[in-house]
Amino acid sequence: MTFYKSNGDRVPDHIRDMAESAKSGEVDRREFLALASVFGATTAMAYGMLGLAAPTEAAAQEPKKGGVIRIWQFVKDQKDPRTYDWPEMANVTRQFLEPLVKYTSKFTFDPALLESWEVNDDATEYTLHLRQGVTWNNGDTFNADDVMFNLTRWCDANAEGNSMATRMGALVDPATKKAKDGAITKVDDYTIKVKFPGPDITFIPGISDYPGIVVHRDFEKNGSNLLTHPIGTGPFELVSYDVGSKAVLKRRENGKWWGGEAYLDGVEFIDYGADPSAGVSAFEAGEVDTNYETSADFVDILDGLGLVKSEVNTAATIVARMNINNKPYDDQKVRNALQMAVDNATILQLGNGGRGTVAENHHVSPIHPEYYELPKKVRDTAGAKKLMDEAGQSDFEFDLITTDEDWHKNTGDAIAAQIREAGLKVKRTVLPGATFWNDWTKYPFSMTTWNMRPLGVQVLTLGYRSGEAWNETAYANPEFDKKLNEATAEPDVEKRKLLMKDIEQILQDSGVLIQSYWRSLYNHSAEYVKNHGMHPTYEIDLYRVWLDKEA
Amino acid sequence: MLAFILRRLGTMALTMLCLTLVVFFLINLEPNLKKLAISQTEMRTSAEQLESWLQKNGYRQNFFVRYGQWLGVLPKQPIIDPATGEAKPRFAFCNEPSVPTYSGVLQGDFGCSTTYKVPVSKKLFPALRATGILMFWVMVTMVPISLLIGVLAGMREGSRTDRTLSVASITTTATPEYVSGVIFTVIFASWLGWLNGSAASATGQGITFYNFTLPVMTMAIYGIGYIARMTRASMVEVMTQQYIRTARLKGLSFGNVVMKHALRNALIAPFTVIMLQFPWLLTGVVIVETMFRYQGFGYTLVEAAKNNDIDLLLGCSLVSVLIVLSTQLISDVGYAYLNPRIRVQ
Numbered sequence: 001m002t003f004y005k006s007n008g009d010r011v012p013d014h015i016r017d018m019a020e021s022a023k024s025g026e027v028d029r030r031e032f033l034a035l036a037s038v039f040g041a042t043t044a045m046a047y048g049m050l051g052l053a054a055p056t057e058a059a060a061q062e063p064k065k066g067g068v069i070r071i072w073q074f075v076k077d078q079k080d081p082r083t084y085d086w087p088e089m090a091n092v093t094r095q096f097l098e099p100l101v102k103y104t105s106k107f108t109f110d111p112a113l114l115e116s117w118e119v120n121d122d123a124t125e126y127t128l129h130l131r132q133g134v135t136w137n138n139g140d141t142f143n144a145d146d147v148m149f150n151l152t153r154w155c156d157a158n159a160e161g162n163s164m165a166t167r168m169g170a171l172v173d174p175a176t177k178k179a180k181d182g183a184i185t186k187v188d189d190y191t192i193k194v195k196f197p198g199p200d201i202t203f204i205p206g207i208s209d210y211p212g213i214v215v216h217r218d219f220e221k222n223g224s225n226l227l228t229h230p231i232g233t234g235p236f237e238l239v240s241y242d243v244g245s246k247a248v249l250k251r252r253e254n255g256k257w258w259g260g261e262a263y264l265d266g267v268e269f270i271d272y273g274a275d276p277s278a279g280v281s282a283f284e285a286g287e288v289d290t291n292y293e294t295s296a297d298f299v300d301i302l303d304g305l306g307l308v309k310s311e312v313n314t315a316a317t318i319v320a321r322m323n324i325n326n327k328p329y330d331d332q333k334v335r336n337a338l339q340m341a342v343d344n345a346t347i348l349q350l351g352n353g354g355r356g357t358v359a360e361n362h363h364v365s366p367i368h369p370e371y372y373e374l375p376k377k378v379r380d381t382a383g384a385k386k387l388m389d390e391a392g393q394s395d396f397e398f399d400l401i402t403t404d405e406d407w408h409k410n411t412g413d414a415i416a417a418q419i420r421e422a423g424l425k426v427k428r429t430v431l432p433g434a435t436f437w438n439d440w441t442k443y444p445f446s447m448t449t450w451n452m453r454p455l456g457v458q459v460l461t462l463g464y465r466s467g468e469a470w471n472e473t474a475y476a477n478p479e480f481d482k483k484l485n486e487a488t489a490e491p492d493v494e495k496r497k498l499l500m501k502d503i504e505q506i507l508q509d510s511g512v513l514i515q516s517y518w519r520s521l522y523n524h525s526a527e528y529v530k531n532h533g534m535h536p537t538y539e540i541d542l543y544r545v546w547l548d549k550e551a
Numbered sequence: 552m553l554a555f556i557l558r559r560l561g562t563m564a565l566t567m568l569c570l571t572l573v574v575f576f577l578i579n580l581e582p583n584l585k586k587l588a589i590s591q592t593e594m595r596t597s598a599e600q601l602e603s604w605l606q607k608n609g610y611r612q613n614f615f616v617r618y619g620q621w622l623g624v625l626p627k628q629p630i631i632d633p634a635t636g637e638a639k640p641r642f643a644f645c646n647e648p649s650v651p652t653y654s655g656v657l658q659g660d661f662g663c664s665t666t667y668k669v670p671v672s673k674k675l676f677p678a679l680r681a682t683g684i685l686m687f688w689v690m691v692t693m694v695p696i697s698l699l700i701g702v703l704a705g706m707r708e709g710s711r712t713d714r715t716l717s718v719a720s721i722t723t724t725a726t727p728e729y730v731s732g733v734i735f736t737v738i739f740a741s742w743l744g745w746l747n748g749s750a751a752s753a754t755g756q757g758i759t760f761y762n763f764t765l766p767v768m769t770m771a772i773y774g775i776g777y778i779a780r781m782t783r784a785s786m787v788e789v790m791t792q793q794y795i796r797t798a799r800l801k802g803l804s805f806g807n808v809v810m811k812h813a814l815r816n817a818l819i820a821p822f823t824v825i826m827l828q829f830p831w832l833l834t835g836v837v838i839v840e841t842m843f844r845y846q847g848f849g850y851t852l853v854e855a856a857k858n859n860d861i862d863l864l865l866g867c868s869l870v871s872v873l874i875v876l877s878t879q880l881i882s883d884v885g886y887a888y889l890n891p892r893i894r895v896q
Contacts, residue, residue: 085593243667245846275842280748
């Protein structure tokens with residue numbers, strides 16, 4: 001069997017074929033870049049195969065050392081990383097902890113604590129080569145024991161709130177809910193083999209997700225508490241962590257970071273609460289240098305303060321999903337009628353100020369590698385009313401539930417208004433964010449946000465496969481599941497594309513979701529913050545960021 | 552007198568017991584427990600896992616047993632790890648013992664804050680201190696200004712000064728903090744740029760004129776109108792008294808009459824009002840602290856409620872009851888001393 005090494009100069013033939021298709025435009029370039037790097041190409045090589053030069057980082061200037069960057073971001077309550085549900089939690093800890101593989105803002109996968117990885121032809125076997133010469137800041141050497149410990153605990157589906165278990169897929173034994181015997185084996189101190197029962201192309205993207213940061217092998221012995229035992233491998237170390245107020249880090253002192261040395265002396269995350277205007281005041285007062293995210297309504301305001309905007313197109317979204325266990329949403333006609341009543345482009349304008357791209361009710365984004373373009377749908381209010389009459393639900397009062405966050409609420413209001421225009425009755429329920437999530441999977445008709453995942457099949461697997469924990473629509477279609485499983489296992493792009501066409505079509509026709517737009521994400525920084533910008537999955541990495549206040 | 556004070560202290564203890572029991576009941580309603588479990592595990596955790604978390608951390612014990620543990624009349628139990636059979640502390644982050652111990656409010660242990668991952672006392676007392684500082688500055692600005700306005704308005708009832716000041720003080724009192732706070736922020740922070748629209752840096756980096764003026768101003772202006780109105784009413788009443796007329800007829804100047812004869816008598820009523828402002832300040836800070844993100848008592852209370860942080864919420868309610876009831880006790884005793892006609896039974 002042939003193995004393909006990451007950051008290598010060899011890739012499987014199907015990746016080479018795909019490069020040809022990408023050049024001719026049959027395959028999306030981002031799909032190619034993401035998949036090629038999963039199958040072992042370096043960023044330069046992946047771009048090279050397309051006949052392009054890899055984008056270089058803005059290193060026109062000489063980096064300057066020194067200074068503390070202050071970031072406006074929630075300082076949330078910390079917990080076990082595998083149970084993280086907000087990227088903000090990881091953004092603080094990922095300054096001193098690192099992932100095995102990093103998802104870059106160029107849509108490729110770069111090794112971090114791994115030096116490289118090898119994948120066999122059909123993506124059933126991964127060999128992970130660990131980076132050597134990495135030390136924890138308590139002096140211990142980073143080795144296979146650490147990674148074995150992390151992989152095993154990620155697979156523990158019994159641990160409450162462990163979302164890494166779903167990302168580990170078939171490595172988890174459905175009977176014991178722990179890692180399958182023999183699935184993860186230590187070859188030597190710096191090599192680990194991972195064997196899947198069937199092909200799985202989502203393993204590398206899965207471990208690069210934000211809960212996948214690697215903790216020390218004694219993490220659980222030390223009470224599973226990162227704040228009292230902030231042992232990490234990264235470029236910074238934790239100084240203090242004050243929930244709801246401030247988190248402080250400084251450049252690593254005891255022991256060198258394997259990647260050299262960070263430019264910044266330190267990092268401060270400062271919490272300004274849920275009201276964005278407090279953060280605007282902070283920018284005005286010069287209390288912060290950059291922020292976590294600028295919500296769409298505030299982009300113009302922060303532009304007006306003379307800050308530098310960074311924008312990234314993503315597959316982050318909000319969906320108005322219907323739960324088919326509830327009447328009348330069990331009737332496909334009802335669902336399709338609601339979809340038909342809504343014009344997605346209008347919702348993008350009203351709900352998110354036009355900041356994003358229009359989506360097509362099937363939760364696969366044009367920037368996802370496996371996107372297949374389906375014929376466009378047009379709004380048809382008369383048709384919607386007619387279909388609803390046929391279903392006999394024209395007098396039913398629909399109730400659309402959202403949280404109270406501005407853009408969630410506005411998007412919900414816009415969708416409700418459009419349904420009303422079609423002559424149907426809708427009422428709106430707005431719940432505070434703190435209580436909304438108590439029952440998010442059970443609401444009959446509500447709006448849920450989804451962050452971006454590198455591959456389209458990842459979200460579909462999490463959210464729409466029968467019986468999954470996050471399946472909020474209760475959608476269960478054996479045919480859909482079968483095709484999705486095939487797609488997840490299909491490394492060949494042409495075949496996968498055909499499968500994706502059907503998958504998208506089935507999901508769109510089922511009508512379980514009205515998905516109006518993909519969000520563009522923004523952040524703002526003061527002009528002197530260099531080499532820092534928005535990341536598609538909200539990650540903040542600061543080891544290559546510097547401040548140039550004299551410029 | 553001693554019997555009276557003892558009886559009142561007894562009532563206070565009973566009130567605290569009843570109130571914490573009610574609060575304890577409310578925050579242990581099923582949806583609230585679920586909220587707690589979600590915030591401690593993961594937003595999208597399944598129902599079975601939430602249940603198992605609640606089981607494991609002792610939230611499924613009998614309601615009264617848990618209340619007793621919090622109170623300190625029943626021992627707190629550690630968690631037994633099902634895999635090893637070993638006893639572990641429930642919350643490792645605040646040194647809970649791993650053997651059953653009597654450790655509740657009666658023993659001086661307020662429990663663990665699940666949101667902030669520290670013992671409640673470590674969060675509650677700094678927050679109270681921060682609110683104390685805010686209250687101090689509010690009092691320092693509010694009391695002299697409102698007395699001055701009240702006296703000026705009340706010394707010549709119906710004059711142009713009286714009308715102008717009265718309209719102004721009615722307007723400020725009729726404007727709630729959440730309205731005036733927004734208006735001030737827009738004017739002073741966004742347009743003029745003189746002041747900081749958020750007090751978040753005040754708790755972290757220390758108080759400055761720049762970051763602390765707006766919250767103090769917002770609170771003080773609301774109170775100023777109220778106290779000024781009271782002072783004016785009292786002043787007006789004093790100015791109609793016979794002895795004022797006598798003093799005037801004696802040939803004293805108007806200024807002298809106001810300063811020497813009217814002022815001291817007119818200040819008795821506003822003094823009571825000012826005393827009553829203390830409990831109001833403690834609870835009234837909720838809005839202002841949240842709006843300006845100043846991390847004091849009010850802000851902590853809101854955060855605790857938002858995350859259903861059981862021990863922290865109970866700690867906050869204990870403090871509130873204590874402060875409200877003790878100010879009442881002090882004023883009752885104080886009245887008896889000030890006015891011999893009042894007897895305390």
